[in-house]
Amino acid sequence: MAEIALRNLTIDFSGFKAVDDVSLTVKNGEFVVYLGPSGCGKTTTLRCIAGLVKATSGDVLFDGQRVNELSASQRNIAMVFQFVSLYPHLRIRENIVFPLKARGVAASEIRRKLDWVTDVFKLGDELDRYPSALPPGARQKVALARAVIRDPAVLLLDEPLSAIDEQFREEMRWELGHLQRQLGVTTIYVTHDQREAMSLADRIVLMNDGRIVQVSEPDRIFFDPVDVFAGQFIGSPSMNLIDLAPADGGLRLGDSGVTLTASDDGIPGWALSSSRPLKLGVRPLNVHLVDEGEPGVPLAVDDVFSVGRERFFSFRIGDAVCQGVDKRRAPGAPGRVHFAPEGLLFFDAATGRRVRAGDAA
Amino acid sequence: MNPTRTSAMDRAGRWLVLGLLVAYTFYNVGPIVWLVLSSLKSRMDLFTMPPKIFFTPDLTGYQSVFGVGVAKDSAAAIGVFDSLINSIVVSVSGTALAVFFGTLAGYVCSRFNFIGKGDFMFFVLSTRMLPPVAVLVFYHLMFARLGLADTRFGLVLVSIFANVGLATWIMKGFFDGVPKEVEQIAVVNGYTRMYAFLRLVLPMVKGGIAATAGFCFIFAWNEFAFSSILTTTQAKTLPVKISAAAGSTGIEWTQICAAGVVLIVPVLIFFYLIRRHLLMGMTFGVLGRR
Amino acid sequence: MTAISHERRQAELRKRSSGRLMIFGFLSPTLAILLFMVAYPIFSLVYYSFFNFSALRQGAMKPMGLKNYKFLLSDPELWERFVFTGKFVFICVALQMLIGIFVGYQLHKNFRGRDLVFTLLMMPMMLSPIVVGFLWRYMLNSEWGIVNFLLHSVGLPKVDWLGQTNAALWAAAAADTWMWTPFIVLLATAAFRGIPETIHEAAEVDGASPAYKFFRITLPMSAPVLFIALILRLIDSFKQYDLFVALTGGGPGSSTETVSFSVAKTAFSYFYTGEASALAVILLVIIIGLSMILVRHLQKMSERY
Numbered sequence: 001m002a003e004i005a006l007r008n009l010t011i012d013f014s015g016f017k018a019v020d021d022v023s024l025t026v027k028n029g030e031f032v033v034y035l036g037p038s039g040c041g042k043t044t045t046l047r048c049i050a051g052l053v054k055a056t057s058g059d060v061l062f063d064g065q066r067v068n069e070l071s072a073s074q075r076n077i078a079m080v081f082q083f084v085s086l087y088p089h090l091r092i093r094e095n096i097v098f099p100l101k102a103r104g105v106a107a108s109e110i111r112r113k114l115d116w117v118t119d120v121f122k123l124g125d126e127l128d129r130y131p132s133a134l135p136p137g138a139r140q141k142v143a144l145a146r147a148v149i150r151d152p153a154v155l156l157l158d159e160p161l162s163a164i165d166e167q168f169r170e171e172m173r174w175e176l177g178h179l180q181r182q183l184g185v186t187t188i189y190v191t192h193d194q195r196e197a198m199s200l201a202d203r204i205v206l207m208n209d210g211r212i213v214q215v216s217e218p219d220r221i222f223f224d225p226v227d228v229f230a231g232q233f234i235g236s237p238s239m240n241l242i243d244l245a246p247a248d249g250g251l252r253l254g255d256s257g258v259t260l261t262a263s264d265d266g267i268p269g270w271a272l273s274s275s276r277p278l279k280l281g282v283r284p285l286n287v288h289l290v291d292e293g294e295p296g297v298p299l300a301v302d303d304v305f306s307v308g309r310e311r312f313f314s315f316r317i318g319d320a321v322c323q324g325v326d327k328r329r330a331p332g333a334p335g336r337v338h339f340a341p342e343g344l345l346f347f348d349a350a351t352g353r354r355v356r357a358g359d360a361a
Numbered sequence: 362m363n364p365t366r367t368s369a370m371d372r373a374g375r376w377l378v379l380g381l382l383v384a385y386t387f388y389n390v391g392p393i394v395w396l397v398l399s400s401l402k403s404r405m406d407l408f409t410m411p412p413k414i415f416f417t418p419d420l421t422g423y424q425s426v427f428g429v430g431v432a433k434d435s436a437a438a439i440g441v442f443d444s445l446i447n448s449i450v451v452s453v454s455g456t457a458l459a460v461f462f463g464t465l466a467g468y469v470c471s472r473f474n475f476i477g478k479g480d481f482m483f484f485v486l487s488t489r490m491l492p493p494v495a496v497l498v499f500y501h502l503m504f505a506r507l508g509l510a511d512t513r514f515g516l517v518l519v520s521i522f523a524n525v526g527l528a529t530w531i532m533k534g535f536f537d538g539v540p541k542e543v544e545q546i547a548v549v550n551g552y553t554r555m556y557a558f559l560r561l562v563l564p565m566v567k568g569g570i571a572a573t574a575g576f577c578f579i580f581a582w583n584e585f586a587f588s589s590i591l592t593t594t595q596a597k598t599l600p601v602k603i604s605a606a607a608g609s610t611g612i613e614w615t616q617i618c619a620a621g622v623v624l625i626v627p628v629l630i631f632f633y634l635i636r637r638h639l640l641m642g643m644t645f646g647v648l649g650r651r
Numbered sequence: 652m653t654a655i656s657h658e659r660r661q662a663e664l665r666k667r668s669s670g671r672l673m674i675f676g677f678l679s680p681t682l683a684i685l686l687f688m689v690a691y692p693i694f695s696l697v698y699y700s701f702f703n704f705s706a707l708r709q710g711a712m713k714p715m716g717l718k719n720y721k722f723l724l725s726d727p728e729l730w731e732r733f734v735f736t737g738k739f740v741f742i743c744v745a746l747q748m749l750i751g752i753f754v755g756y757q758l759h760k761n762f763r764g765r766d767l768v769f770t771l772l773m774m775p776m777m778l779s780p781i782v783v784g785f786l787w788r789y790m791l792n793s794e795w796g797i798v799n800f801l802l803h804s805v806g807l808p809k810v811d812w813l814g815q816t817n818a819a820l821w822a823a824a825a826a827d828t829w830m831w832t833p834f835i836v837l838l839a840t841a842a843f844r845g846i847p848e849t850i851h852e853a854a855e856v857d858g859a860s861p862a863y864k865f866f867r868i869t870l871p872m873s874a875p876v877l878f879i880a881l882i883l884r885l886i887d888s889f890k891q892y893d894l895f896v897a898l899t900g901g902g903p904g905s906s907t908e909t910v911s912f913s914v915a916k917t918a919f920s921y922f923y924t925g926e927a928s929a930l931a932v933i934l935l936v937i938i939i940g941l942s943m944i945l946v947r948h949l950q951k952m953s954e955r956y
Binding site: 496497599 | 678681685754896939
């Protein structure tokens with residue numbers, strides 16, 4: 001087990017900066033999830049930690065030791081790949097013990113370790129079969145067993161669950177989290193699936209365009225995004241983003257002619273007096289369609305639709321389609337739109353950065 | 362693990378690998394270079410020791426191969442025109458027919474299950490493994506009896522037989538690479554299987570057919586054992602003619618080398634045309650399966 | 652309802668019969684020519700092998716029973732042919748597989764000028780075996796051959812390559828290896844390239860050294876293709892004939908005659924057609940037996956994955 005640190009890591013693929021000046025420390029035993037859209041550099045970062053991709057500049061440190069020059073085989077890492085990477089010509093047993101045999105571990109030790117992982121992963125019946133005889137989910141389980149059998153300094157997981165059936169994925173995700181806590185191995189996990197990230201991570205590292213956008217605990221990244229990208233990438237349905245324009249006594253929502261005011265709608269004073277143009281970010285769960293007579297603003301409802309027991313509604317402000325929760329007692333009744341004050345996030349319209357109380361100038 | 366030690370070992374290993382590669386390149390390319398150089402040497406330069414790398418090119422070898430120019434009336438001149446035509450007729454028509462039959466058989470082997478398919482496939486492959494001289498013992502008699510001895514037609518027949526097995530296997534590999542859905546969709550839409558084969562599948566394996574033809578041509582063009590036994594005068598192909606010329610008087614090395622160069626040119630052209638499909642064809646389609 | 656199912660059945664039948672027609676129509680030309688050119692000759696060979704008979708005097712066929720076989724199998728010269736052929740096959744296949752796999756491994760990654768390198772590499776394969784034979788005979792001449800010149804210039808003694816049995820064996824193997832190693836390189840390259848990149852990365856991550864990776868992952872995973880290469884080279888070098896015609900002419904003496912060469916000599920120089928038939932049958936039995944065993948093994952090998 002080890003502490004992994006990246007210092008100003010940059011990876012340049014002939015002119016294209018896949019990873020751009022990334023610094024991060026993953027604590028010993030921590031479960032860190034790299035999250036981001038495809039092409040954001042998360043997998044490249046992981047592969048660089050593994051030693052499969054060379055850093056253009058910057059350092060990779062394992063327990064303070066620079067490992068840039070070490071090849072993957074010299075780094076004592078374990079990795080599970082997105083697409084199944086079991087050795088097709090070896091039986092499951094031989095696949096699992098491969099890392100030990102490659103390092104010349106004694107036979108008795110190999111047997112002991114094999115018994116242990118077989119037990120942990122309940123692979124007893126599969127040991128003598130070939131990978132092609134196993135379903136994808138089970139193969140990935142074997143890959144995981146092969147990864148943890150030799151106490152790696154760090155366990156690297158590159159979208160390990162994405163090629164598995166939905167149903168089995170949930171189960172694997174749970175087992176994976178459980179196993180990681182049990183082993184206490186430093187783990188770096190790459191995914192584009194925010195649900196996986198939210199449920200597994202001690203900390204989430206959100207990446208976009210080769211840069212780290214935000215590093216924080218799953219809860220905070222949801223409620224306290226640092227910019228528009230973080231706000232919109234995390235959460236489903238996605239955060240509503242509405243242009244604001246100063247109007248007398250409040251802020252007008254886009255071109256709707258509806259104004260939110262400090263007194264009725266809880267707009268903080270600093271936002272009213274902000275000198276730069278702002279955008280309002282508000283998650284659908286904080287936008288409510290309420291009955292006439294309750295606090296709220298008059299906005300035309302576009303559509304109402306149900307997902308399971310919950311009813312959602314949509315409305316338009318300019319070109320943007322916004323969503324919220326329909327909380328009216330009777331579905332067809334006229335209503336008003338209420339924005340929950342605690343859910344209002346403000347962003348700089350020009351830079352997209354989050355603007356907080358202290359920042360306003 | 363000590364990184365400095367391993368990197369030193371790595372470096373030594375890399376030099377060793379590089380040395381071996383250079384040695385192999387020399388072994389691989391050297392004789393070809395030597396063949397071309399020698400074909401351009403005069404008889405005087407040929408036997409000079411140490412060998413001359415720089416010399417005035419002399420086309421006597423080529424002239425005597427074609428029986429033109431100075432060498433026109435020389436007794437040693439091969440005069441390859443007749444056998445060149447024989448070679449072209451035999452290998453082109455033999456190749457065309459072998460590829461035609463092999464394409465049909467390869468398609469059936471790729472798409473249908475029939476009784477004895479495995480045995481058929483093995484039988485087809487085994488024809489490639491037959492030693493020519495073994496069947497020649499009988500061909501010799503059969504050809505004489507059927508009036509096929511020393512005829513181009515007889516050689517074309519042999520050429521088809523020698524290549525159709527190879528063609529079947531390579532083409533099966535290419536057909537395996539075409540999804541079965543192509544025909545299924547066509548059949549669902551009311552077309553016949555024949556139509557699907559001719560209009561949809563065949564155009565998709567055009568490259569494969571080219572590669573197969575290329576390989577069959579190389580084998581047909583260079584074929585020696587059959588042609589040497591089954592021809593006497595009229596139907597002699599180039600390799601036979603060259604070999605015979607070498608045997609008759611003392612060997613004229615410039616001439617042999619020039620003949621070797623002449624012989625490789627059509628193959629090079631074919632090779633250039635099929636280069637993109639080369640790997641697939643070479644591996645008999647086995648790699649396309651996975 | 653019944654009308655539809657009836658129609659459907661009709662369509663099924665039509666489809667099946669058109670399939671059968673296609674199988675028959677497409678296979679018959681190939682089958683016909685192979686039966687005529689292979690099966691018929693082989694049966695005839697077996698028949699002739701029981702006679703004392705010469706192609707020069709076709710009237711006189713004297714039944715011999717198994718005497719041709721008895722004579723051949725007790726002929727020490729034939730055993731020498733087999734031993735020589737066996738040595739030749741072994742040296743050729745070993746050298747070609749070793750060099751071919753080594754070079755193929757070095758070339759399997761993408762690099763600049765790949766196409767050019769492969770084209771150069773493949774030149775020997777494009778030559779006629781007859782030309783290869785003459786070319787090597789020319790280069791191996793003991794007096795003015797380039798090979799002896801090169802040996803001499805680095806201080807090694809000159810060798811009478813084609814004048815001594817052992818040297819001639821190695822000379823022939825060198826020529827065959829020169830011509831056919833590129834074939835192994837090509838197949839090995841293709842096989843190595845067929846292994847997914849993640850497998851290499853997984854092995855790398857699992858701490859495998861390059862050598863361990865090569866022997867435990869790369870080689871076994873390409874085994875089926877390499878085995879096909881081995882089969883083809885084994886059979887081809889076993890039946891090698893053309894090369895020896897041009898390179899050694901079977902000499903010195905008859906010490907570099909392969910079994911194939913021997914068949915040709917018996918049949919077309921001595922015209923002992925009956926005896927040659929028997930020898931051809933023996934050769935066929937060996938080759939067919941060998942290839943059946945090898946192909947069976949190959950099938951088992953590929954079934955695994």
